[in-house]
Amino acid sequence: MNQVISQWSHANQERAGKILDAYPEKRSAIMPLLYIASLEHDFASPDAMREVAELTGVTPAQVLSVASFYTMFKRDGVGKYLVSVCTSISCFLQGADEVLEAVEEATGIHHGETSEDGRFSVEHVECIGACGGAPAVQVNYELVEGLTPDKARQLIEWLTDSQPEVVLTDEMQQLFGGQRSFDWGSSEPEGAIAPVPAFGPYGSVGEDR
Amino acid sequence: MTDLILTSRMVDHPADSHTIARYVDTGGYKALTKALSEMTPETIIEEVKASNMRGRGGAGFPTGVKWGFLAATEPRYLVVNGDESEPGTFKDRQLLERDPHQLIEGVIISSYALNVHHAFIYIRGEYPKPARRVQRAIYEAYEAGYLGENIHGTGFSLDITVHLGGGAYICGEETALLNSLEGRRGEPRLKPPFPAVEGLYAKPTIVNNVESISNIPWMINNSGIAYAAIGPERSAGTRMFSLSGHVERPGNYEVVMGMTWRDLIYDIGGGIPDGRELKAWIPGGASAPWFVPEEHLETLVTIDDIAQAGSMAGSGAVIVMDDTTNVVAAAHRLVRFFAHESCGQCTPCREGTSWLENVLRRILDGKGRPEDIDLLLEISNGISPGLAWPPAMTTICPLGPSAVSPITSITRWFMPEVEAMIGGSEVSNV
Amino acid sequence: MSDIAQVTITINGVDHTVDAGQYLISAAEGIGEYIPRFCYHDKLESVGKCRMCLVEVEGPRGKALVPSCTMVVSDGMVVDTESAVVKKAQEGILEFLLINHPLDCPVCDKGGECPLQDQAYGFGAGESRFVEEKRTYLKPIPVSSVVLLDRERCVLCDRCVRVADDIAGDALLTFTERGNAVQIQTFPNEPCSSYFSGNTVQLCPVGALTSVDYRFKARPWDLEHTTSVSVTDPVHSTVDVQTSRGKIVRVYGVENDAVNEGWLSDKDRFSFSTVHSDTRITTPLIRKGDRFEEASWNRALEVVASRLGGYQGAEVAMIGGANNTNEEAFVLSKFMRTVVGSAHIDAQLGDGIEAHLAAAITPRATINDLDTASTILLWGPDLKESLPVLYLRVRKAVRNGAHLVVVHPIGTGLDDVAAHTVTYRAGTGSDVLRKLSAGDGEYAAARELLGSGPVVALVGRTSIAEDPKLTEAVAAFARDLPDATILPLLERSNVFGALDMGLSPTLLPGRVSTGSDAGVAALEQAWGPLPEHVGHGTEGVLGALKAEDISALVLAGADPVRDFPDPRLAAEALEAAEFVVALDAFVTDSSIHADVILPVAVWGEVDGTVTNLEGRVQRVRPSLAPPGQVRPTHDVIDDLANRMGVALGASNLAMISKELADVSPAYAGVTMDFLTFEAGPEGVVVPHGDGVQPLGYIPVEVSVPVVTGEFTAHFAASLYDDGVWVRNADTIAGLVRDPVVRLHPSDAARLAIAEGDSVLVSGTHELIVAFDEQVSRGTIVVPHNLEATKGLAAESVVTVDVMRGDS
Numbered sequence A: 001m002n003q004v005i006s007q008w009s010h011a012n013q014e015r016a017g018k019i020l021d022a023y024p025e026k027r028s029a030i031m032p033l034l035y036i037a038s039l040e041h042d043f044a045s046p047d048a049m050r051e052v053a054e055l056t057g058v059t060p061a062q063v064l065s066v067a068s069f070y071t072m073f074k075r076d077g078v079g080k081y082l083v084s085v086c087t088s089i090s091c092f093l094q095g096a097d098e099v100l101e102a103v104e105e106a107t108g109i110h111h112g113e114t115s116e117d118g119r120f121s122v123e124h125v126e127c128i129g130a131c132g133g134a135p136a137v138q139v140n141y142e143l144v145e146g147l148t149p150d151k152a153r154q155l156i157e158w159l160t161d162s163q164p165e166v167v168l169t170d171e172m173q174q175l176f177g178g179q180r181s182f183d184w185g186s187s188e189p190e191g192a193i194a195p196v197p198a199f200g201p202y203g204s205v206g207e208d209r
Numbered sequence B: 001m002t003d004l005i006l007t008s009r010m011v012d013h014p015a016d017s018h019t020i021a022r023y024v025d026t027g028g029y030k031a032l033t034k035a036l037s038e039m040t041p042e043t044i045i046e047e048v049k050a051s052n053m054r055g056r057g058g059a060g061f062p063t064g065v066k067w068g069f070l071a072a073t074e075p076r077y078l079v080v081n082g083d084e085s086e087p088g089t090f091k092d093r094q095l096l097e098r099d100p101h102q103l104i105e106g107v108i109i110s111s112y113a114l115n116v117h118h119a120f121i122y123i124r125g126e127y128p129k130p131a132r133r134v135q136r137a138i139y140e141a142y143e144a145g146y147l148g149e150n151i152h153g154t155g156f157s158l159d160i161t162v163h164l165g166g167g168a169y170i171c172g173e174e175t176a177l178l179n180s181l182e183g184r185r186g187e188p189r190l191k192p193p194f195p196a197v198e199g200l201y202a203k204p205t206i207v208n209n210v211e212s213i214s215n216i217p218w219m220i221n222n223s224g225i226a227y228a229a230i231g232p233e234r235s236a237g238t239r240m241f242s243l244s245g246h247v248e249r250p251g252n253y254e255v256v257m258g259m260t261w262r263d264l265i266y267d268i269g270g271g272i273p274d275g276r277e278l279k280a281w282i283p284g285g286a287s288a289p290w291f292v293p294e295e296h297l298e299t300l301v302t303i304d305d306i307a308q309a310g311s312m313a314g315s316g317a318v319i320v321m322d323d324t325t326n327v328v329a330a331a332h333r334l335v336r337f338f339a340h341e342s343c344g345q346c347t348p349c350r351e352g353t354s355w356l357e358n359v360l361r362r363i364l365d366g367k368g369r370p371e372d373i374d375l376l377l378e379i380s381n382g383i384s385p386g387l388a389w390p391p392a393m394t395t396i397c398p399l400g401p402s403a404v405s406p407i408t409s410i411t412r413w414f415m416p417e418v419e420a421m422i423g424g425s426e427v428s429n430v
Numbered sequence C: 001m002s003d004i005a006q007v008t009i010t011i012n013g014v015d016h017t018v019d020a021g022q023y024l025i026s027a028a029e030g031i032g033e034y035i036p037r038f039c040y041h042d043k044l045e046s047v048g049k050c051r052m053c054l055v056e057v058e059g060p061r062g063k064a065l066v067p068s069c070t071m072v073v074s075d076g077m078v079v080d081t082e083s084a085v086v087k088k089a090q091e092g093i094l095e096f097l098l099i100n101h102p103l104d105c106p107v108c109d110k111g112g113e114c115p116l117q118d119q120a121y122g123f124g125a126g127e128s129r130f131v132e133e134k135r136t137y138l139k140p141i142p143v144s145s146v147v148l149l150d151r152e153r154c155v156l157c158d159r160c161v162r163v164a165d166d167i168a169g170d171a172l173l174t175f176t177e178r179g180n181a182v183q184i185q186t187f188p189n190e191p192c193s194s195y196f197s198g199n200t201v202q203l204c205p206v207g208a209l210t211s212v213d214y215r216f217k218a219r220p221w222d223l224e225h226t227t228s229v230s231v232t233d234p235v236h237s238t239v240d241v242q243t244s245r246g247k248i249v250r251v252y253g254v255e256n257d258a259v260n261e262g263w264l265s266d267k268d269r270f271s272f273s274t275v276h277s278d279t280r281i282t283t284p285l286i287r288k289g290d291r292f293e294e295a296s297w298n299r300a301l302e303v304v305a306s307r308l309g310g311y312q313g314a315e316v317a318m319i320g321g322a323n324n325t326n327e328e329a330f331v332l333s334k335f336m337r338t339v340v341g342s343a344h345i346d347a348q349l350g351d352g353i354e355a356h357l358a359a360a361i362t363p364r365a366t367i368n369d370l371d372t373a374s375t376i377l378l379w380g381p382d383l384k385e386s387l388p389v390l391y392l393r394v395r396k397a398v399r400n401g402a403h404l405v406v407v408h409p410i411g412t413g414l415d416d417v418a419a420h421t422v423t424y425r426a427g428t429g430s431d432v433l434r435k436l437s438a439g440d441g442e443y444a445a446a447r448e449l450l451g452s453g454p455v456v457a458l459v460g461r462t463s464i465a466e467d468p469k470l471t472e473a474v475a476a477f478a479r480d481l482p483d484a485t486i487l488p489l490l491e492r493s494n495v496f497g498a499l500d501m502g503l504s505p506t507l508l509p510g511r512v513s514t515g516s517d518a519g520v521a522a523l524e525q526a527w528g529p530l531p532e533h534v535g536h537g538t539e540g541v542l543g544a545l546k547a548e549d550i551s552a553l554v555l556a557g558a559d560p561v562r563d564f565p566d567p568r569l570a571a572e573a574l575e576a577a578e579f580v581v582a583l584d585a586f587v588t589d590s591s592i593h594a595d596v597i598l599p600v601a602v603w604g605e606v607d608g609t610v611t612n613l614e615g616r617v618q619r620v621r622p623s624l625a626p627p628g629q630v631r632p633t634h635d636v637i638d639d640l641a642n643r644m645g646v647a648l649g650a651s652n653l654a655m656i657s658k659e660l661a662d663v664s665p666a667y668a669g670v671t672m673d674f675l676t677f678e679a680g681p682e683g684v685v686v687p688h689g690d691g692v693q694p695l696g697y698i699p700v701e702v703s704v705p706v707v708t709g710e711f712t713a714h715f716a717a718s719l720y721d722d723g724v725w726v727r728n729a730d731t732i733a734g735l736v737r738d739p740v741v742r743l744h745p746s747d748a749a750r751l752a753i754a755e756g757d758s759v760l761v762s763g764t765h766e767l768i769v770a771f772d773e774q775v776s777r778g779t780i781v782v783p784h785n786l787e788a789t790k791g792l793a794a795e796s797v798v799t800v801d802v803m804r805g806d807s
């Protein structure tokens, strides 16, 4: 197994090792490892990027170059709940701008900002593939479809009050969602524990298998 | 059983269509067994060629023909394109989430046919749930011996790695996707060399869309000829359409092509809500030039008919706009998308798309100038000379020229409205 | 692209036959059709990003716009570079580039030599159409201590990133963000500290990257240009020296495809301010007690002539000459051998290799041989530190498919591209050589690679603590590899030219051995009788000075107290000498011991020729007159000889050049005029034409003992050391490396020391410790030629004592 960063949690060290082994070339692991490093450092901080560089045998500048190309590696810190409001064409046609306004109002912050208490970050994003359930919002990349401005406000209030440790897409959809892109089928107890996609191999899943 | 190829399982078994138990129970992995034990790689490729299936990622290139270009050197790779970020498109999300084993079986058969031993499924980062489902299905497939060393004693071995994107539409472009998978910036590469010759890690690589590969098991079970027999000759098979915007019943629909747009929007989509009128629709994702009811309602929904009418079937995303839509605002939203997603390497795309966005923004803010219409067209012309479709390009990839479609569409079909807007009318959002 | 086929293409209606395999943009340029471009550069991989070079090419579906920088010419290609469509597209690109470009041309260093400005000149329509706000960034940010970046001016052509990353291997400068926000950046607090960063400035097509030392110094139209070569090391890169109002303000690389291909190290590029240093000596100095007094040339030369004239030839020695031109070296050689009558002459300072191996190894490689090598063996100094442009050439060769084997006591700059690296404990090289030639165990794979030719072997001493005999043994081994050619590696300026001119106890001008009766006879015909005694090399000279067997010393720009491996011996020798005359531009640790210092002209002021490590002779040209009373060396020596009663005829460079070419067999016909008017811009490799290598040295196997001791030492050279051309060059003087010694962590553990602790090396020098996994156990790496290691003998075994806080 490849060498990993020793101050990372044991689980993340193990994940990192597996990820490095999953590719023919180490450099391919930059993006997955950036997610793990973002969990360890709360965001894609310079230290996080330096660690990824070390693990993948490239320079920190090369990691920065990659990290800054993508919108999901947050280099300026991010709140506990990252609320991403889709304002792309299909959601726009269904009133996404009003949903964004409601979210901004309820959190008191605007696009690209993080609340002072570190609880929320808000951003408007381009299409997140939920056009059939427009307007759509993601919290830590977990999806809610068919929101209205009112429901969006309630969603933020609920996050503020109940502060879930794990953000579950099914739960949010049930409580605040409406029209869906398609029948979601059965629900499952997995979700995000941080503003990083909740994907087992990269960490961040609520009830990891 | 319905006569659908891709979605019958999820329609019939909404609760557990994603599990290996249900998959096997409904005939899953039979095609794999057949392919690995009864067929040679060559005969599989022949079936895919015979199916006449055209890729579902947007470009519509025949899959069998593409496979034929794969260079002989080893190792070689198969990469499934699940980046799905074209606004209006959400079909792959459903296929990944609701029937991951169908895709995985397709990947295994395709890999066997292409002599690939390591396949990758690239899923956009904003799709954690689909990725979880696919990853879990892969674990199940390993446990069941469908993946790994010496699959079911056939001597064939395969590993699949799921790779999550980081939020960048351009990574849907296949060479940008390969760069991204290599841990680089998602910048499209110069072509040639094409991926089939020099792809991932500069090795021969096939990149196919999720939907394309999900069709493979059916083809093996039922033959390529059976597939080709479905639908019009040059738009064979069924196809997923994502309906969104101002329609009564948005959603994904697996349909046989050949109907009219009227059928698709009004019968399948249920028409325009709240008794409003259809104003325009985008037939194939944000990149495609718009259609309007006066001209296109009777146009047939086939790849060729759409192309002939000056647009494209693209990713199958149909975005419907009703008569309340402010077309300049809609165009601005679309152009903003391309400006935001431009990788930034080509001068015309990097500078031109944001210039277009700024001019549209200014018009929306009530600061339009009469010369802005010419300016919009001139900038567009600098990105895509001649403003024709399919577009001429001054860029490496078609993203830049895609940003021009909304401009040519609104100036072609809605010039009076654009002019009125510049005249200083108030902005009515949507 | 060795088998050059030709294809016929039609450009703007005219048929042309051009070499196949090239890009359309360069084929068109070759026939006089210049296609505008920003990102394309013929030494970088094509990226096709700026889209400025769009032209129309006919294809199956009619004419299409294609970037000519990514399209390879093919037979029958029909191209239009001037159609209305092309013009429109190019104007469009230009407009796109200009919308966010600041209009600060009047204060931009690039103003007047800017392709963006040039190309926009005939195109005025664009600006007014852009009423939006321009992209703005904070004004210039440093990307390193020598280079600044103004992001607003950047056109994102990717040239700098490709140079830093692909060419130099320093991926420290990168694109960040995407789309309209794309910009060039370094990682926070990690500057682009590359030895090659200046190349980014030279290649930047606009004024985005500027060098700290040139900013606002001059306007391009005021500059005077001189083509010369850089002599900071014996690679001899071709340079364009640019002066303004009597000062050198900028040095650019020139594309000499045989040598540097346009690239320079930052030392090549930025060391020029040494020429203008305040600390230069500008009048002759004569010792008065422990001080120097200024003197007239007349007085100074009288003193020297009378003192030197008072000795027998064998009582006088000369050290140095490696910083001189061939012509100067020739005059020094003739002066010593005929006027003084001494054979005690050496341009090497005990830090070199066998003179015959350096001068005339056969078969000798050229730098370009690297391009066609299958395998490259590097067993010599770390090229990145010592011969940086050669380092670039090796990287290029590896990019093009050559396999590199590096053998060195510690990690080197080339390890990342090497197929095999062999790291050995300093002092055990002969053991490694034995095992490598046998292909034993861990060396089997490397040995196998070395079996596939053509092999180019780069051989030299890895450190001045290493036995020079090892290099001979390595050369003997390498010579027997398939299709092997050898490039000897030395590090000082024009040392190869100096040896070729006979500045060696065993060589006469033109690569003639002093042991060759015919060679001696031929030279005596021209020069009269040569000294009969056996000459000493530098080590022998210093020993003899100390023993008072030699009494007088001429220092020709040499600083043995700094550069000789045993500085104490050098200092003692200079003290013991009865008379020392130094021809120098600076007071150095050695010339400070002189009785007379004669100020001589340096690079930038001298005219003549120099010879590089492959034996290539090129012209150096003066850009300036020497300051003050400074005179060129040959002129000083001629005057001195006259005062000693001999007319050398050395005041006139043309005459020296002619005599040199007449009496130096390997240089037959290679005069300054020949180089200027007949040889190509690449110069010529001697022996030239049909000339037969007079010496043709074949190394023989020698036995070299393995060194043992608790700590064997590796004295590591670095590009920025405390040498004259770094110390006195403002731009790079601050980059001199920290004086740390490096140890393997396990040795440190054994000594119970931590990183940052101090050790006493050889009982005299206190240095800070750093850990390095790439150092063999038992080896200590000591930085060479830094202020802090002054006086430390470069011995193969040193003692290492731990300094405890309380002691």
Ligand SMILES: Cc1cc2nc3c(=O)[nH]c(=O)nc-3n(C[C@H](O)[C@H](O)[C@H](O)COP(=O)(O)O)c2cc1C
Pocket: B054, B055, B056, B057, B058, B059, B060, B061, B063, B066, B081, B082, B083, B084, B085, B086, B169, B170, B171, B172, B173, B174, B175, B207, B208, B209, B210, B212, B213, B397, B398, B399
């Ligand atoms: C800007 C751009 C974005 C694209 N996005 C996607 C995408 O999200 N998914 C996809 O499958 N193909 C996308 N494509 C098309 C791919 O480049 C490629 O043609 C496709 O993945 C091939 O698969 P197929 O042959 O199965 O259609 C995109 C192309 C471009 C130019």
Ligand code: SF4
Pocket: B170, B187, B188, B341, B342, B343, B344, B345, B346, B347, B349, B350, B395, B396, B397, B398, B399, B400, B401
């Ligand atoms: S057209 Fe745009 S997105 Fe495509 S390669 Fe060029 S800059 Fe990148």
Ligand code: FES
Pocket: C036, C037, C038, C039, C040, C047, C048, C049, C050, C051, C052, C053, C054, C067, C068, C069, C070
């Ligand atoms: S020079 Fe061809 S695209 Fe830049």
